[in-house]
Amino acid sequence: MDKNSVGLVKTKYVTFKDDFYFESGRILSPITVAYETYGKLNKEKNNAILICHALTGSAHAAGYNSPDDQKPGWWDGMIGPGKAFDTDKYFIICSNFLGSCYGTTGPASVDPSTGKPYGLKFPVFTVKDMVKLQKKLIDYLGIEKLLCVAGGSMGGMQALEWAVTFPEKTNSIIPIATAGRITPMAIAFNTIGRFAIMKDPNWMNGDYYGKAFPRDGLAIARMAGHITYMSDKSFHKKFGRRYATFGGIYDFFGYFEVENYLKYNGYKFTERFDANCYLYIIKAMDIFDLSYGYGSFEEAVGRISADTLFITFTSDFLFPSYQTEEIVNIMKSHGKKPEWVDIESDYGHDAFLLEFDTQAAYIKEFLDNVYKKVAG
Amino acid sequence: MDKNSVGLVKTKYVTFKDDFYFESGRILSPITVAYETYGKLNKEKNNAILICHALTGSAHAAGYNSPDDQKPGWWDGMIGPGKAFDTDKYFIICSNFLGSCYGTTGPASVDPSTGKPYGLKFPVFTVKDMVKLQKKLIDYLGIEKLLCVAGGSMGGMQALEWAVTFPEKTNSIIPIATAGRITPMAIAFNTIGRFAIMKDPNWMNGDYYGKAFPRDGLAIARMAGHITYMSDKSFHKKFGRRYATFGGIYDFFGYFEVENYLKYNGYKFTERFDANCYLYIIKAMDIFDLSYGYGSFEEAVGRISADTLFITFTSDFLFPSYQTEEIVNIMKSHGKKPEWVDIESDYGHDAFLLEFDTQAAYIKEFLDNVYKKVAG
Structure with a gap:
């Protein structure tokens, strides 16, 4: 274990027993959330960053769950002392999103009313539902406002959704290799x-x-x-x-x-x-569309008031850069000043999981600036 | 039926009873070939063009097999009086390739020794095997040398293979939206x-x-x-x-x-x-590689002596233009003068089946020039 690792970490769990209302109108309870945290929440509680994982990720973003683990968490190259998400400065939270199978309640979880897994009885959920459940976790942790919400791919969708749905709840977002709605391809x-x-x-x-x-x-x-x-x-x-x-x-x-x-x-x-x-x-990925519930895509994006750093990769054909460019242009037309870097990389969409140094440089500076604004 | 259609056509069949040697060393007989022809072979027999079909195509490239047909052949927009492959001037041949299921012997054909379909007993075949069977058909039709071999996608592979394997047998080739070997993607x-x-x-x-x-x-x-x-x-x-x-x-x-x-x-x-x-x-598509049997890809491409018109499409990500550019550059380094047009199109790989007018302009002029050289 190198000195820049967060070391041994334990996945924590919290169960919310009140009814959870899905965007579809369906209702479910109880819902358990698996999450990990790295670094320390300061007493002003203004240094918390929520990391959102992608399609098949988990709450285990950094460090090792056991000394025998062969591999660290899925974004270990980005989270730790001195890394892009610096655990010496920030309190990092990562939770398994709603509907996944790494500890948070989902279709494979046991339905307490039948004693059997939900399977297709589980409600169809959306990225907005994921974000609403994350907000319950943040409330539970006593955090009034996040310093930042960051993530790649589907994690970036969650970051965008946070900024559109709860503009008062995060100071900044870092959506990476993502889109406000995916392409038909x-x-x-x-x-x-x-x-x-x-x-x-x-x-x-x-x-x-x-x-x-x-x-x-x-x-x-x-x-x-x-x-x-x-x-x-x-x-x-x-x-x-x-x-x-x-x-x-x-x-x-x-x-x-x-x-x-x-x-x-x-x-x-x-x-x-x-x-x-x-x-x-x-x-959830297919039906994700920031514009749902608003008059237009422009209107939804126009709600973003958080400081924003977008990162895309030139060879990503799943979430092509032009989709981020569209959002950036809408934000600019609303008088916002989003930052956007299109990183030259051959790794395709996977680049957000591989290009540590290139991303780190931009993320560190961006977070420094946001934190200075917030903490004074 | 419009006046530019080749009209009603009948698929013809020829069965070769001698042993056919596959590139793998396997031997098979008899082999039937389904083919169609459009236009007339002139008495010098120097106006014959072989059209090669793609993955799931057939010998039925133009016209209608019955008055009730809802759709014409697969490249009807390109073959007919006054079209890119002008049946007023040229004798067009299209055969179903070896191993397909539209009349030519393949895995779904009945093995005469068992009375049941070959299934996996059929030999693995290559693009070179397809071309060797096409040559048997050309010999059978009494054609000494083709004016041109043309085709898109896997049809273009066959055109390239003709020029490399039988340089003395065709005056020109038109490989469209194709490659000398496909990408790992x-x-x-x-x-x-x-x-x-x-x-x-x-x-x-x-x-x-x-x-x-x-x-x-x-x-x-x-x-x-x-x-x-x-x-x-x-x-x-x-x-x-x-x-x-x-x-x-x-x-x-x-x-x-x-x-x-x-x-x-x-x-x-x-x-x-x-x-x-x-x-x-x-x-056959995966293992197609012009370099097999030669010292290198360069050496194989260097064998091409036919006049060549390459066509690619800017949005084709299956057979990207850079693969054709590579071949063009090798040919140029061998002192050849290949023509190459990279047509701006949004249709992707399918463009070779849809962009009739843009392709026709280049093909007509190219064939005119080749025919002038050949017929004097």
Whole structure:
């Protein structure tokens, strides 16, 4: 464990017993939230930063849950002493979002009224629902106003939603590699995953708990997702056209290294993620649209009063930079001064999980400035 | 039927009874080839153009097979009197390639030794094998040297292979929206399709004939393919984020128009194509590499002596223009003068099936010049 690690951390849990109203009108209780914190909340309680995770992430963003852990949290390169999100200065909170399967209540959780997992009885939830549950956690922690909400991909959607839905509750946001609504092409990729899972005979309309798991379907969904996380260039660099099997190119079941990688990671994913949760979460991603409930996309974006640092990556074709540019232009037309950096990178969408140093430079300076304004 | 149609055409068949040697060393006989011709072969037999089809195409490139046909052949906009491939001047041949399921022998054809479809007993074939079978057809038609070989996507691969393998057999080639070897990212997309089919319980290791068809798997494969045929812009233009279902955005089974389209076309495809053929053909696409059998890619491309017109499309991310640029540069370094046009289009890879006028202008002039050189 290096000296810049937050070290050993424990995931905490809180259960809210009052009724939670979903955007759809559905009502659910109780709801448990899994979360971790790093660094210390100061006595003014004005140094708290909420980190929001992406599609398949968890509350475990940094450090190690046990001394035996092979890998640290999913954004360990960004969170720790002296890192982009500096735990010597800030109090960092990361919670597993509503509907996921890492401790927060979701479709794979047990419905106390039946003693069985919710499955498809779970309400369809939205990014706004995730954010509303995060706000309950922040209230519970006694934080009046966050210093910042930050996240990449679906985490960036949550950051945007915080700024639009609760403009009085955060001083700043850092939406990374994200969009105010995804493109139809991104929906198309999710469609492949959705079909692959739903057509897996083991899926059985979501009622597979305690029976065979729809492993093939979820693996294929992950493989399709994986393509969108990379870029043409990163595929070239990582795999080229290297062939992986002894049988050679005329072997019907032979395969290239890129296939081997996709397969390996696809099936590995099925050991750590629930198929129904995946379906619900990609649905939340598809239907996420800042403009819902407002007159227009422009009107919704116009509500953002938080200081804003947008980060995009040039080779990200899942959340292309032009989508952030659109938001930036709307904000400017409302007299705001959003900051935006389009980082040159070959990593594609995955860059937000890999480009630590390039992001850190911008994030540190941005947070410094926001904190100075807030703390004086 | 408009005056620029080639009118009613009949698919013809020829069966070669001698042993056909595959690149893999496997041997097969007999092999039937389905083909169509449009226009007239002149008495010098120097006006023949071979059109090569793409992944799921057929010999039926132009005109109508019956007066009741709702749609003409797959490249009708390009082939006919006065069109890019002008049937008033040229004799156009299009054959269904080896291993497909539209009349030419392939995995779904009946193995005369067993009376049952070959299935996975069919040899793995390559683009070179396709081209060798096309050459048998050309020989059979009494044509010494083709005026041109042209095609888009996998059809362009065949055109390139003709020029590399049989430089003495064609005066020119027009490879469109293609590559000398596909990118690892393109292989990744084929991997999704391959897994979706192979994991469909109805696939049964390819032995599904006379039983349930692996419909879901093939539909998902087609859906994944469809994404690669379009572009971010064409997705925006065609679908936007329009929602398609009555149940609204909180309906778990609700969907966007783009999903509806992918699903409809995915399943429609299963009514016209065989799953094993699809697997074999995407394998041929994956393993296609001009350099196989030569010292290097450069050496293989250096063999091209035919006059060459390359066409690419700016928004094609499946066969990106830079792959053609690489070939063009190699040819130039060998003192050749390839022509190359990178057509500005939002249609993505599909552009070769949609951009008739833009392509026609270049093709007509190119063929005029080649024909003048050949016929004097």
